[in-house]
Amino acid sequence: MARHTYDTGLVGNCSFLAHIHKNTDVKWMCWPRFDSSFVFGSMLDDEEGGEFSIKPSGAFTSHQYYLENTNILCTEVTTETGTYRVTDFAPRFHQYDRYFKPLMLVRKIELIDGNPHIKIVCKPVYNYGKTKLKAIRGSNHVNFEGCGENMRLTTDATISYIVEDQYFILKDTKYAILTFGEPLEAGAQVTAERFLNETTQYWRTWVKRSSIGEFNQDYVIRSALALKIHQYEDTGAIIAASTTSLPEFPGSGRNWDYRYCWLRDTYYVITALHHIGHFEETERYFDYITDISFEEGLRYQPLYSISRQKDLTEKIADNLKGYLGNGPVRIGNQAYEHIQNDIYGQALISLLPLYTDHRFVFSERKDSAHLVQMALKRIEHTIDERDAGIWEFRNSAYMHCYSNLFQWAGCNAAFKIAQTIDDKELEEKAKRLMQRAADHIEACYDPVRKVYTHAVGSPYLDASTLQLIMMNYLDPDSQKAKDHLAALEKELKTPGGLFYRYLHEDDFGKPESTFLICAFWYVEALACVGRIKDAVREFEKLMPYANHLRLFSEDVDETDGSMWGNFPQAYSHVGLMNAAYRISNKLNKPLYLPSKALE
Known part of the structure; x- marks a missing residue:
């Protein structure tokens, strides 16, 4: 075929x-x-x-x-x-x-x-x-x-x-x-x-004003250009993809509308653009997220419309056959109703550079203390909850390792912001919540297998826990980080370098396609723990999964390399850019910096 x-x-x-x-x-x-x-x-x-x-x-x-x-x-x-x-x-x-x-x-x-x-x-x-x-x-x-x-x-x-x-x-x-x-x-x-x-x-x-390393520079440039146009500049929102209902694999029913702003996805996009020296997108997103912060109570939705509309009721366009006959065609996304508790941390991390990068004047940010205080209140309110997690399980809830990791990381960001604005009370609160999040993460550790499972009390492994290494919760130089990575690659990696999110059954059965950003996370984790040759080799394996224009889909079939899922997927291009950035730094390759004449 x-x-x-x-x-x-x-x-x-x-x-x-x-x-x-x-x-x-x-x-x-x-x-x-x-x-x-x-x-x-x-x-x-x-x-x-x-x-x-x-x-x-x-x-x-x-x-x-x-x-x-x-x-x-x-x-x-x-x-x-x-x-x-x-x-x-x-x-x-x-x-x-x-x-x-x-x-x-x-x-x-x-x-x-x-x-x-x-x-x-x-x-x-x-x-x-x-x-x-x-x-x-x-x-x-x-x-x-x-x-x-x-x-x-x-x-x-x-x-x-x-x-x-x-x-x-x-x-x-x-x-x-x-x-x-x-x-x-x-x-x-x-x-x-x-x-x-x-x-x-x-x-x-x-492009000339971008700071991009030599490593696979042509692919990074194309990914950056693709990501840029996924921001709806009028409001600052960044969408996950421009399409709806492209199936994760044929006949799966996993057809989702991705034309909305996920707070989680935006964090990854902002990070990738920061790495190449673009900050305008963050400043526009600041207005979007702060308006949400001041309008909401103790909970964010995982996603909003590009103009912050909250009701994204999922409907079926039954007049349409669907991609290659793969229905249903969904308009809206039921995930807006989910409890996904990692998003509070990611909202804070997205804004961190505005306070810690001296190219920004943080004093221009109004109500900074109130913004951080509210974010920490939301983390405190949700830190002990089960949730739907990053993969948005529709009929099950867990105490997810990934969710608690980003609560931990968000509190760490809040701590740094509090230091910048000189608020001791916020500093202390952030430290206390970091420890609570860490306690939940450690409850996911399996000392026999030397790996963190996807949730408290669960035996299953999940590629999202690779982030424990990239977010420096685990010291990348530690044996614990290396053991965790080895256990994940043994179970979730394919011979062609692809990576499954997980292999246990979910609401729609067992996944049959790999999730491309997970493969890039794997590459990034390899670079973090010092396995640079492995990282370069695995990165190169992934490049042929692009289409003729170096654009990547959300999912890839491990058997024949077929592209599935929404396209082009911001997640996948973010993964490529962050992995290339990590490898470039480890290789000590010089960056192509913006010309002073262009500044």
């Missing part, structure tokens, strides 16, 4: 994200927000999902790549009669002292050679495919009515051919610009070329 891959690339501008297939079709794009209905969703249903493609009349091959160090995607299509290139991007650049990031997908259709015979199809839908939009032609545009907003395709291609689904010979460069809300009134060619130049410059400057 051939390896299953996601044959799409991702473009975005921190306002929206779009998946472009190698056949040029926009397989997935939600407007006006990451968590809105799709306007193109053939990824989940090729009949109900609409279409926006620039395909030839006959057989073809294609080659897809990013413009170097950008989020601008090129798809070159070769037919018997000629070759053309489609360049897709979402404009993003500085303008009028702010970022210009419109709800606008720009498609440049460029003749390379010959006389390719092509057709531009633009048929957006709404309400998750239930609403078919009506096309109303204008002089140089097509309006699409039915979604409650003005959606317009502005183009210098022949309007009649688009409206009437006709092929035509591509003789010169054409432009197709789709907008939502404010229509484009300027000329298509001059606007598209200016936006393309400005957007190219923006992304290349962003």
Whole structure:
């Protein structure tokens, strides 16, 4: 059986994200927000999902790549009669002292050679495919009515051919610009070329201002660019993935909507971006999380919408077949109701650099003592509870080792923040709670097997406990850390370098695919304990699990390397970046630092 891959690339501008297939079709794009209905969703249903493609009349091959160090995607299509290139991007650049990031997908259709015979199809839908939009032609545009907003395709291609689904010979460069809300009134060619130049410059400057080690630098750059556009800049929220209901493995029913902001996931993303010298994302997230902190009582939800909406009731879109027929298609995520007690610590750790990194002026942070006090109250309120844990078990609760680890780490962060703001009372409270969390962690230790199990009283092992080493709860140089790592790799690691989250049955049976971030955690733990050659070898094993654009999925089938789960998965790219960072530091490879001329 051939390896299953996601044959799409991702473009975005921190306002929206779009998946472009190698056949040029926009397989997935939600407007006006990451968590809105799709306007193109053939990824989940090729009949109900609409279409926006620039395909030839006959057989073809294609080659897809990013413009170097950008989020601008090129798809070159070769037919018997000629070759053309489609360049897709979402404009993003500085303008009028702010970022210009419109709800606008720009498609440049460029003749390379010959006389390719092509057709531009633009048929957006709404309400998750239930609403078919009506096309109303204008002089140089097509309006699409039915979604409650003005959606317009502005183009210098022949309007009649688009409206009437006709092929035509591509003789010169054409432009197709789709907008939502404010229509484009300027000329298509001059606007598209200016936006393309400005957007190219923006992304290349962003990369130049990154501090990235030599180790697998090309993969780290692509991961960083992918992570950046998962932040919804208007609010500062960072989503787990741009897709919903891509199954963890075929027929599993493990189809989740990841278009929301998990406090846990955001911690990992922020950490990865800090490692390469980007802090703007943290400052934007600070406003998001502090608003949640002041609005909530003693509990956070594990996840919120990108605008902090709390009700994410899970519904089934039963009009959609699902990815490759794998239903159900879920809108919303029932995990918002879960008790997940690691998140309080991760919220604190996410904010720690704002107080301990001298590049930030911590005195600008208002109500710091109150923020930390409330976070510690939440940890104190939940520290002795069972919860659903990092893997969000729906019908069982445990005293999870991972949850208590991040309560411990969060208290440690609170202790450091309290020192910075000179609050002795907060320091003492943080120390007391650290010890309580440590007591629960130690209750998970199995002295016979020399390993920490996934929960108090449980015999099962869990890859999330690798974090005991990375978070320095276990001294990486200690024998205890090395023994713990050895026990986990013996039970959960596959010959191909992949790693299972766990192997015991959960609410949906026994997992059949590996979770990619766990493999990167394993690599990171290897580096921490000094097994550098092993870390480098295992890291290199994971690179072929990417798609043609170096983008990674959530899950991988160990038998054939197939990609499954939501895609691209922020977790997976975070894992890659953090593992590469750890290895670079251990190898003492020099970092490529930002040019002073760019500062």
